[in-house]
Amino acid sequence: MYTELSALLQKPRLYEKTTSKFWNDPHISAGMLKTHLDPNTDAASRKPETIRRSAHWISSLIPCGAALMDIGCGPGLYTRQFAECGLRVTGMDFSERSIAWAREHDAASTYLVQDYLEMDFDSAFGIITLVWCDYGALVPEDRTNLLRRVRKALKPGGLFLFDVFTPRRYDTFEEETSWEICEDGGFWSPRPYLCLSVKYCYENHIGVWRYVIVEDDTSRSYNIWDTGFTREDLSEELAVQGFSPLAFYSDAEGGAYDAASSTLCAIMKKTER
Ligand SMILES: C[S@@+](CC[C@H](N)C(=O)[O-])C[C@H]1O[C@@H](n2cnc3c(N)ncnc32)[C@H](O)[C@@H]1O
Numbered sequence: 001m002y003t004e005l006s007a008l009l010q011k012p013r014l015y016e017k018t019t020s021k022f023w024n025d026p027h028i029s030a031g032m033l034k035t036h037l038d039p040n041t042d043a044a045s046r047k048p049e050t051i052r053r054s055a056h057w058i059s060s061l062i063p064c065g066a067a068l069m070d071i072g073c074g075p076g077l078y079t080r081q082f083a084e085c086g087l088r089v090t091g092m093d094f095s096e097r098s099i100a101w102a103r104e105h106d107a108a109s110t111y112l113v114q115d116y117l118e119m120d121f122d123s124a125f126g127i128i129t130l131v132w133c134d135y136g137a138l139v140p141e142d143r144t145n146l147l148r149r150v151r152k153a154l155k156p157g158g159l160f161l162f163d164v165f166t167p168r169r170y171d172t173f174e175e176e177t178s179w180e181i182c183e184d185g186g187f188w189s190p191r192p193y194l195c196l197s198v199k200y201c202y203e204n205h206i207g208v209w210r211y212v213i214v215e216d217d218t219s220r221s222y223n224i225w226d227t228g229f230t231r232e233d234l235s236e237e238l239a240v241q242g243f244s245p246l247a248f249y250s251d252a253e254g255g256a257y258d259a260a261s262s263t264l265c266a267i268m269k270k271t272e273r
Pocket of ligand 1: 023024036044045046071072073074075077078092093094095098114115116117130131132134
């Protein structure tokens, strides 16, 4: 037991991925949907007023009637508003539960249950969005894969708009450990469990939140990665995949770029090769 648990709590190799389902796990996705829809927390989706400002700002960047795809759209809190702003909207997420909720509340948009790391469209969209800092949660090979797919899915000159955390987030980042006993089950499982969590920091503004869930007869772990990016980091990483920076903002609501901000929103344009 000691050997197994202490091994599970070791600092993982940089960008080591875990295989336990998270967003699309049937139990976790139920709690996650509740969190998405809770207007008082920014934990899974931003608060309603922020989403409203953000959806209106993003819609103002492109002509009415343009085709927009929101990847990792969750329960469609943005997509619904993009559609109300006159865009032709597709929402994609691999959480069946979130997409079912989105479909129920928005008949105007098209919703797809799909892993965006496997999507395959050709010149179909004028703009693709990925909001709530999900780009930085991907490991480098998945970012490369995603950028290839996004580029292929965009029309010539199309835009990729996404937000990330910046290195500022890591100014106060401290490694820490904590644990929680959930006798009646909880976020991670419907059964009684112990959750051991560790936050580790790496060079270049990279962090991992590692959760080890111990149940009566099993244990499993989840690595949730985050990479902080500067404008220069993003410009360099996306240039290799055929994008050039059009503009940077401090957030996905169109706030003016501010070097002190802990978030950064990039609008990248598909370049011709
Ligand atoms: C932090 S939530 C943000 C949801 C939504 N963008 C919002 O801000 O309300 C991340 C979403 O991305 C989805 N997601 C994560 N990885 C995905 C993947 N590879 N393919 C499709 N959806 C994914 C999750 O299911 C979740 O709904």
